[in-house]
Amino acid sequence: MLTEEQKQLIEKINLLKKQKNAIILVHNYLNPEIYEVADYMGDSLGLSKEAAKTDANIVLFCGVDFMAETAKILSPQKKVLISRMDATCPMAAMADVNEVKEMKKTHPNANIVAYVNTTAVVKAEADICCTSANALKVVESLPRESPIICVPDRNLARYIQLTTARDIILWPGFCHSHHFITEQDVIGIKDAYPNAKVMAHPECTKQVLDHADEICSTEGMVNFAKKSEANEFIVLTEVGMVNRLKRDIPEKQFYSPKFSNEQAGICPNMKKTTLQDVYDVLNEEKNEVVVPEEVALKARKALDRMMELS
Ligand code: 13P
Ligand code: SF4
Numbered sequence: 001m002l003t004e005e006q007k008q009l010i011e012k013i014n015l016l017k018k019q020k021n022a023i024i025l026v027h028n029y030l031n032p033e034i035y036e037v038a039d040y041m042g043d044s045l046g047l048s049k050e051a052a053k054t055d056a057n058i059v060l061f062c063g064v065d066f067m068a069e070t071a072k073i074l075s076p077q078k079k080v081l082i083s084r085m086d087a088t089c090p091m092a093a094m095a096d097v098n099e100v101k102e103m104k105k106t107h108p109n110a111n112i113v114a115y116v117n118t119t120a121v122v123k124a125e126a127d128i129c130c131t132s133a134n135a136l137k138v139v140e141s142l143p144r145e146s147p148i149i150c151v152p153d154r155n156l157a158r159y160i161q162l163t164t165a166r167d168i169i170l171w172p173g174f175c176h177s178h179h180f181i182t183e184q185d186v187i188g189i190k191d192a193y194p195n196a197k198v199m200a201h202p203e204c205t206k207q208v209l210d211h212a213d214e215i216c217s218t219e220g221m222v223n224f225a226k227k228s229e230a231n232e233f234i235v236l237t238e239v240g241m242v243n244r245l246k247r248d249i250p251e252k253q254f255y256s257p258k259f260s261n262e263q264a265g266i267c268p269n270m271k272k273t274t275l276q277d278v279y280d281v282l283n284e285e286k287n288e289v290v291v292p293e294e295v296a297l298k299a300r301k302a303l304d305r306m307m308e309l310s
Pocket of ligand 1: 028043044117132133175216217218
């Protein structure tokens, strides 16, 4: 339920959007009141596509930094703003560009696949980017004879390795929100809802993914749950996803496990944005995302190569 104050802010934001020819892109994990001002909600791939094709003058991104940077790289002529400058992705920070350069020297024949959850400078070192929605397709598009370095998420990389049987070199990064979901958490909720289908994000560990009926991106979960004949779903990703699923598919039931590790299932950075932030950022046109042109040029090549596959 929205408060009166929230309703008023939503009205003011919608007015500002019209006045400024702005669009607001919102990642699925954001708090549900932010959905109310979204022109588009979705996963990293869907948000990147929207950023690339919009003819708005201003793109306000509600998510974390690498997503807004990606929007800026794909839409360099637009003013791209981020709802919170301090909304970062700790996993993206686990791939340092100098370490990536060293890895390239050690494996000169390898192709580098940069998950979209990386900094712009790391994307600039990559041959191609991927998101959770297209990672398998991206890897399959690369030559079979060369090894592939997947940065930064080792869980996603292991999932790709097991599914494609490619020679994948793992990077030691991980996302706390997914990595710390345990198999016991999953067994507990499966016992409580034995008829529910299990949807898991590929950033979860293999032990968790082994329990999944569907492994997919966050938007993939919306599509799977809509199409499925099942009425109950266990959702193994950041808890905010349950709000998005309930909003789009109110007739079905969605459950998150009771997590035994306090870092599991929650991305504090995705929860920072408030409606007041959205209003202030759009009103003042502050928090502009800047990517140096020489970095953007190289990173765009890796992103464009991915977008061509989508
Ligand atoms: P999606 O692209 O599946 O939405 O995932 C983004 C992310 O940050 C997952 O933790
Ligand atoms: Fe990064 Fe994990 Fe948060 Fe996604 S959920 S933005 S991967 S820290």
